[in-house]
Amino acid sequence: MRTRSFNTDKGILYLVATPIGNLSDFSLRAIETLKSVDKIYAEDTRNSLVLLKHYNITTKLESYHEFNQEEKTLDVVKEIEDGMKIALISDAGLPVISDPGYKIVEEASKRGLAISTIPGASAGISALIASGLAPMPYTFYGFLDSKKTKRMSSLNELKYIPHTIIFYEAPHRIMETLTDMLEVFGNRNICLARELTKTYEEYIRGTIEDVLKIEGLKGEMVLIVEGYKDTKALDANPFEKIEELISLGYKPNEAIKEASKLFNMDRRELYKDYLEYKNEK
Numbered sequence: 131m132r133t134r135s136f137n138t139d140k141g142i143l144y145l146v147a148t149p150i151g152n153l154s155d156f157s158l159r160a161i162e163t164l165k166s167v168d169k170i171y172a173e174d175t176r177n178s179l180v181l182l183k184h185y186n187i188t189t190k191l192e193s194y195h196e197f198n199q200e201e202k203t204l205d206v207v208k209e210i211e212d213g214m215k216i217a218l219i220s221d222a223g224l225p226v227i228s229d230p231g232y233k234i235v236e237e238a239s240k241r242g243l244a245i246s247t248i249p250g251a252s253a254g255i256s257a258l259i260a261s262g263l264a265p266m267p268y269t270f271y272g273f274l275d276s277k278k279t280k281r282m283s284s285l286n287e288l289k290y291i292p293h294t295i296i297f298y299e300a301p302h303r304i305m306e307t308l309t310d311m312l313e314v315f316g317n318r319n320i321c322l323a324r325e326l327t328k329t330y331e332e333y334i335r336g337t338i339e340d341v342l343k344i345e346g347l348k349g350e351m352v353l354i355v356e357g358y359k360d361t362k363a364l365d366a367n368p369f370e371k372i373e374e375l376i377s378l379g380y381k382p383n384e385a386i387k388e389a390s391k392l393f394n395m396d397r398r399e400l401y402k403d404y405l406e407y408k409n410e411k
Contacts, residue, residue: 135246141210147250152327167215228272257352261321285314290392297353319356325349
């Protein structure tokens with residue numbers, strides 16, 4: 131399906147980036163767009179009002195967040211279908227990324243409605259390019275689960291990704307998350323970027339153990355983590371890796387699961403091939 135963004139006779143959804151801390155990081159185009167649309171939807175209208183008042187934007191503002199998205203999504207899409215120009219903004223940065231809004235975009239795209247991005251600040255990319263770690267390729271993950279069991283499970287899934295990973299984390303959970311990363315990833319190089327674009331902006335570069343020694347970390351945080359670096363393991367035979375893991379105390383099924391992630395292989399296929407390999411020995 132091909133959709134042209136700019137047809138003045140029809141409605142459109144604008145995805146407008148907002149500053150991630152410094153109000154000056156707001157483009158002229160973003161300001162003009164928010165002044166011209168029929169309505170703005172924001173995750174937290176109280177936060178967004180500070181920005182809108184600063185730039186004398188008086189467009190009607192309504193809330194759209196994770197607790198009302200099920201009931202509001204179709205209403206917003208219907209407004210676009212009826213010819214309204216709608217803007218979706220985040221509390222900070224790009225909407226939809228680690229932020230409500232995906233449901234609207236998904237439904238609007240299915241219906242062939244016009245969608246246009248008004249680009250701007252992104253905390254994840256801003257932290258990545260200043261981190262000193264390899265910028266490409268990278269995986270953007272966002273927030274890990276607040277529950278330790280689910281968080282550990284996610285980290286184990288990410289353990290053998292060989293490129294840089296971008297995480298977001300809350301200050302009250304950062305030490306727990308780093309401790310879990312140390313357990314799963316080992317003592318990798320990281321960069322913790324906090325308070326980006328604000329007065330107390332800071333980049334903390336070092337190993338996970340280095341950063342764990344720092345107390346009282348505050349502010350909005352982006353965590354850039356080095357990818358898996360055991361190139362010898364990636365060049366090895368997957369069956370040998372399975373047997374190495376078993377010798378380290380892994381159960382056979384666990385060893386096959388880890389090896390399948392490391393070598394990017396289907397677990398069931400690897401299990402079948404490993405059984406054949408064992409029978410031939």
